[in-house]
Amino acid sequence: MARIEHLNNPNAPEPNSIVVAVTVFVQDEQGRVLLIQRTDNGLWALPVGAQDFGEYIAETAVRETREETGIEIEVTGVVGIYTNPNHVVEYSDGEVRQQFSICFRGRYVDGQPTTSNESSAVRWVARRDLDGLAVHPSMRLRIEHGFEHRGEPYIG
Template sequence: MTDVPRRRDYYDDPAAPAATSLRPAASAIVPGPNGEILLHRRADNGLWALPGGLMELGESLADTVRREVREETGLDVEPGYVIGVYSDPLHVFAYPDGEVRQEFSVCVACTVTGGSLAISPESTDLRFFVPGEIGALPIHPRILTRITDYLTGQRAALC
């Protein structure tokens, strides 16, 4: 990981730059065998996050979830159900190239079907956490919202 983040996350921050783009993305809750949740530490901002990323042309949402989880964690998953659609305009990501993207992510609960854990170039760490440990991590509040929604049994929330 470099010393300078390549992405900056803002949430409900009056100093945040105005969004310039909106791109569909997916994130995944990947549970472990004892109720743990898989997180990776992002190389671009140093925060712990759910695996996920941008949808590509020609993909379904389920395809995006499978591809992103595989790329970022080494695991194969089967998407199960939508936990929520997260599109809060107060959450923006600023990139060094000037793009400022508004949050738009569909979070999906998954089941592991194969593969083995492997850190990707997008991550500096990868591990399963019991839910009680997650709040103490350096993690964005909007990722915590997705995890909380999953843990409380939320399905198809619009946030």
Template sequence: MSISWADSYVGQLRALAGDRTLMFVGARAVVRDNAARVLLIRRSDNGQWALPAGAMELGESIADCAVREVREETGLRALRVCAFALYTGPDFTSTNMYGHTYQVFTTAFRVEEWDGELTRMTDETTDAGFFPPQELPTPLSGSVVETLADLDVFEQTNRLILK
């Protein structure tokens, strides 16, 4: 059961902070199947295909955030995750479709083990599916290609990506 945006930590903070730029701490997850296809969700708010992702809530770790977001957006249970990239710099500041500006601090995780049945529609998604990395659907969130490229580098070097 997911909480509403207004009841979330970021939603409550936005209500207090008004228009100023906020720091947004979140996680995104790369889930792959046995055929090395990547799981993408189609977001209900903007229609873009994206990796499962979202904001960390008070009282949870960033890894727990990734696990929760995968569950909320796909129905799958992430059993084991590994952080491979941190996106933290000023280049990750943007204004969303609601006019809210955030500097995002995102940790990207590789889901190393998962189980369950894929739920294609949730409160936050209108579709979900596994896609070959060379045949990703459109419109595609800007973070997907960069995250998958960074995962390739991590898997070749075993070094955390810091941006």
């Protein structure tokens, strides 16, 4: 399913859903961040996904990271909560989702980067190499907040 991200776009369609979703900021021992190249829009992103029924939200973060990257993690904290109503995602099936995303901090436990049907590439990326990748501004904000190791989670 294709997706188009609209940020501060006055011509964006009106949202018709809000879904609890997570992103996960994980670093390796060299301080690089784990990123995927999404199959639905080609952009680079943190592992991301929606919560399933019967699942604690931290379990969502662990599951989505494993499914999209092959990496096992442990949730260690919260980077931030992202709810910008001017950021909507338009899907090819007609859903237009208003952003609601909790970005977790995770600790690498095990595994090797492995692609999935949601990720055409998976890699550890140094902060200095981020500018060479196509990353949506809303995702870049989460990544920067993750690297900053703020004392309190971002709420916005």
